[in-house]
Amino acid sequence: MRFLRYLLMASAFYSAQASAECLTRGTGDMGIIIERAAGSVQVVDRSTHQALFRVEGLGDLSHASAVYSRDERYAYVFGRDGGLTKVDILCGKITHRVVQGGNSIGGAISQDGSLIAVSNYEPGGVKIFSSQDLTLVADIPATAVNSEKRAKTVGLVDAPDQRFVFSLYDTGETWVVDMTDPAKPQIQKNLNVGKLPYDGLITRDGRYYIAGLFGQDGLALLDLWHPEKGTRLILQDYGKGEQKLPVYKMPHLEGWAMAGNRAFLPGVGHHQVLVVERGDWNPVGKISVHGQPVFVMARPDGRQIWVNFAFPDNDTIQVIDTESLKVIKTLKPGKGALHMEFAPRGEEVWISIRDKDEIQVYDTRSLELIHSLPVDKPSGIFFTSRAHTTGL
Amino acid sequence: MRFLRYLLMASAFYSAQASAECLTRGTGDMGIIIERAAGSVQVVDRSTHQALFRVEGLGDLSHASAVYSRDERYAYVFGRDGGLTKVDILCGKITHRVVQGGNSIGGAISQDGSLIAVSNYEPGGVKIFSSQDLTLVADIPATAVNSEKRAKTVGLVDAPDQRFVFSLYDTGETWVVDMTDPAKPQIQKNLNVGKLPYDGLITRDGRYYIAGLFGQDGLALLDLWHPEKGTRLILQDYGKGEQKLPVYKMPHLEGWAMAGNRAFLPGVGHHQVLVVERGDWNPVGKISVHGQPVFVMARPDGRQIWVNFAFPDNDTIQVIDTESLKVIKTLKPGKGALHMEFAPRGEEVWISIRDKDEIQVYDTRSLELIHSLPVDKPSGIFFTSRAHTTGL
Numbered sequence: 001m002r003f004l005r006y007l008l009m010a011s012a013f014y015s016a017q018a019s020a021e022c023l024t025r026g027t028g029d030m031g032i033i034i035e036r037a038a039g040s041v042q043v044v045d046r047s048t049h050q051a052l053f054r055v056e057g058l059g060d061l062s063h064a065s066a067v068y069s070r071d072e073r074y075a076y077v078f079g080r081d082g083g084l085t086k087v088d089i090l091c092g093k094i095t096h097r098v099v100q101g102g103n104s105i106g107g108a109i110s111q112d113g114s115l116i117a118v119s120n121y122e123p124g125g126v127k128i129f130s131s132q133d134l135t136l137v138a139d140i141p142a143t144a145v146n147s148e149k150r151a152k153t154v155g156l157v158d159a160p161d162q163r164f165v166f167s168l169y170d171t172g173e174t175w176v177v178d179m180t181d182p183a184k185p186q187i188q189k190n191l192n193v194g195k196l197p198y199d200g201l202i203t204r205d206g207r208y209y210i211a212g213l214f215g216q217d218g219l220a221l222l223d224l225w226h227p228e229k230g231t232r233l234i235l236q237d238y239g240k241g242e243q244k245l246p247v248y249k250m251p252h253l254e255g256w257a258m259a260g261n262r263a264f265l266p267g268v269g270h271h272q273v274l275v276v277e278r279g280d281w282n283p284v285g286k287i288s289v290h291g292q293p294v295f296v297m298a299r300p301d302g303r304q305i306w307v308n309f310a311f312p313d314n315d316t317i318q319v320i321d322t323e324s325l326k327v328i329k330t331l332k333p334g335k336g337a338l339h340m341e342f343a344p345r346g347e348e349v350w351i352s353i354r355d356k357d358e359i360q361v362y363d364t365r366s367l368e369l370i371h372s373l374p375v376d377k378p379s380g381i382f383f384t385s386r387a388h389t390t391g392l
Numbered sequence: 393m394r395f396l397r398y399l400l401m402a403s404a405f406y407s408a409q410a411s412a413e414c415l416t417r418g419t420g421d422m423g424i425i426i427e428r429a430a431g432s433v434q435v436v437d438r439s440t441h442q443a444l445f446r447v448e449g450l451g452d453l454s455h456a457s458a459v460y461s462r463d464e465r466y467a468y469v470f471g472r473d474g475g476l477t478k479v480d481i482l483c484g485k486i487t488h489r490v491v492q493g494g495n496s497i498g499g500a501i502s503q504d505g506s507l508i509a510v511s512n513y514e515p516g517g518v519k520i521f522s523s524q525d526l527t528l529v530a531d532i533p534a535t536a537v538n539s540e541k542r543a544k545t546v547g548l549v550d551a552p553d554q555r556f557v558f559s560l561y562d563t564g565e566t567w568v569v570d571m572t573d574p575a576k577p578q579i580q581k582n583l584n585v586g587k588l589p590y591d592g593l594i595t596r597d598g599r600y601y602i603a604g605l606f607g608q609d610g611l612a613l614l615d616l617w618h619p620e621k622g623t624r625l626i627l628q629d630y631g632k633g634e635q636k637l638p639v640y641k642m643p644h645l646e647g648w649a650m651a652g653n654r655a656f657l658p659g660v661g662h663h664q665v666l667v668v669e670r671g672d673w674n675p676v677g678k679i680s681v682h683g684q685p686v687f688v689m690a691r692p693d694g695r696q697i698w699v700n701f702a703f704p705d706n707d708t709i710q711v712i713d714t715e716s717l718k719v720i721k722t723l724k725p726g727k728g729a730l731h732m733e734f735a736p737r738g739e740e741v742w743i744s745i746r747d748k749d750e751i752q753v754y755d756t757r758s759l760e761l762i763h764s765l766p767v768d769k770p771s772g773i774f775f776t777s778r779a780h781t782t783g784l
Contacts, residue, residue: 022416023416024414024415024416024482025463025465025482026419026461026463026464026465026466026482027418027419027420027463027464028419028420028461028462028463028464028465028779028780029462029463029464029505030463046462047462047463068420069418069420070420070421070438070439070737071417071418071419071420071421071422071439072418072420072421072464073417073418073420074418090416090417090418111737111738111739112737112739113421113439160695160737160738160739161739161757162739162757180757205652205692205693205694206693207652207693207694207695225695225715260597260599261653261671278653279653300597300782301552301597301598301599301782302597302599303552303599323617344779344780344781345462345503345504345552345781345782346503346552346782347503347504347552347554365553365554365572384420385780387420387736388420388736388737388780389736389737390692390693390737390738
């Protein structure tokens with residue numbers, strides 16, 4: 001009887017402890033920050049500007065990115081080493097982890113939240129996992145380049161109607177995969193989209209997929225309302241006349257901003273932000289900036305564009321007014337200003353300052369620094385509001 | 393000793409129970425549904441299509457609406473009787489409730505989540521409360537109509553840069569209130585915007601505020617990037633040549649949809665949906681539909697428009713393809729199809745069917761009914777993803 005009581009009490013104590021370790025709170029104002037060098041993430045509270053948990057053991061997190069489950073409780077972190085890690089941000093712990101490829105970059109979550117896709121360089125292809133337990137649902141090998149190698153897959157995004165879209169670097173293709181029936185992926189292949197697509201983006205409404213081309217000038221546009229019509233080349237002068245940059249120096253295409261009916265994008269090898277009209281996708285302006293832009297990001301209401309820059313200008317952030325197309329502020333937050341993330345309604349932007357081991361938070365109206373918090377070599381910042389947005 | 397053990401066990405049991413009453417879960421896929429007749433709300437899980445809690449005692453919920461705290465844990469419900477109720481959706485209970493006016497309609501939450509504004513008919517004006525505890529922060533009386541009466545306030549929305557915007561029915565004004573310093577609201581008044589503004593909307597990016605006019609044809613547009621320039625009349629034929637409808641039969645302006653660069657809006661007194669180009673705001677098309685449209689809503693990717701209708705056609709929903717501008721499906725879900733709410737990434741739409749006491753969930757790709765759940769005389773449906781969106 002005593003033993004029984006002990007057992008009962010111990011189990012009550014244990015479950016109390018277990019639940020005490022997890023937070024009972026809304027998840028709408030949370031986020032994670034990648035600690036690149038340590039292979040860990042910090043779970044943060046966006047409202048109080050505080051860290052809640054540190055989660056370790058995520059492997060190589062250089063160029064890591066993350067997506068969220070539709071309930072905004074779980075972050076799926078994509079590592080450079082092929083690691084895919086599911087983190088419970090309410091409990092501050094890893095629930096599942098697989099090393100699914102040898103060398104990978106980027107991932108996406110399906111529209112309905114049930115599937116996680118990862119694009120791999122080696123072996124070239126896309127693997128698709130259950131978002132519940134990370135079991136493999138589909139393995140989609142890329143086109144063979146030769147008897148030993150398949151094309152690298154890049155620019156993977158989710159799209160409406162339960163689709164994933166990605167490009168094949170070596171073979172110049174863009175594939176649209178419909179996962180409505182997970183057991184039977186339907187693949188629609190666009191061949192000859194252009195030479196060496198190296199990255200891709202999808203417009204916020206999920207309609208247009210645009211692949212950057214390393215092997216030629218211009219960009220390949222696919223209208224996902226009409227994938228059967230194939231891609232067309234837009235901005236044919238994009239990159240023209242430039243010395244070839246190494247591929248890792250090419251601008252990230254996530255670094256595009258849409259504001260109203262205009263896109264703002266980093267120039268290639270120029271200290272410029274290009275302004276392009278959506279629809280015909282012709283350039284309508286160029287804005288001179290401090291260095292080679294890396295990320296060109298719109299405040300969610302489209303009123304401002306925030307730009308960071310490649311080394312050696314990565315100590316600077318510039319803010320552009322989207323109406324006057326003028327730089328209205330130059331900030332010097334410190335060396336290694338790597339990543340920016342806006343609050344979903346735009347009142348704040350969080351910026352990773354790697355060499356200061358801190359996150360700086362700016363008020364986007366006054367353009368003043370209002371908070372900072374210590375984070376070990378921070379890179380990507382990912383707020384849970386991404387869960388509700390296509391292509392993020 | 394035995395007693396001590398009993399106490400310990402009882403307290404452990406009690407705290408287990410207490411924590412069992414609140415859920416430890418992500419809040420990104422939750423929502424509430426207004427039970428209009430009962431004065432209650434159901435808290436629902438969007439992923440499992442199930443009710444989690446029923447919360448009673450919210451007063452008169454005819455035309456009730458709701459907004460969410462930025463953490464997506466608390467719903468603020470605006471009742472017709474001036475009641476403002478804060479509901480904890482993780483614990484299924486009311487945390488605060490005030491009856492703040494005698495006769496009110498609609499409310500909004502500030503960009504930073506700290507303030508809740510409510511627009512009142514009686515006494516005419518806007519009251520602003522702390523989102524924490526619903527204490528009064530600011531009381532903004534409307535323009536006096538005579539010695540006893542102030543203008544009714546209508547069309548209240550939140551806007552970027554910590555602003556609220558609303559219109560004054562009796563005096564034809566639109567006010568922009570900047571709450572950056574809550575102790576000193578800065579009010580910018582636009583006079584003579586048009587006769588009898590009866591409702592308002594803000595575009596998704598937070599730039600344009602549009603007031604519907606009951607006393608004349610056309611709509612009043614205010615560019616919030618330049619509120620100093622005042623309003624201008626757009627769509628000057630809107631409502632023209634029509635028999636006057638009673639004001640409660642005028643289309644709700646929340647029932648506008650933006651898809652790509654086009655707005656879709658209900659015709660006044662016509663069985664039509666109007667198509668308008670953003671920018672010059674000129675009409676570019678009319679789509680004949682089954683009845684007088686009430687809500688005209690875009691699937692989040694802008695690919696489809698879903699329309700419901702006024703009595704006696706409120707047993708019907710039509711789906712319009714935004715490319716061909718054709719009706720592609722006519723659904724007969726049952727009488728009293730009052731409200732529609734899309735999943736934030738658009739794969740589903742939930743529809744209240746009042747006279748069947750149920751919610752129907754449709755797959756937006758197949759346009760088929762996939763789930764239903766019982767709810768007592770359901771009207772408004774509000775998903776937590778609204779927390780991250782301006783003007784919702």
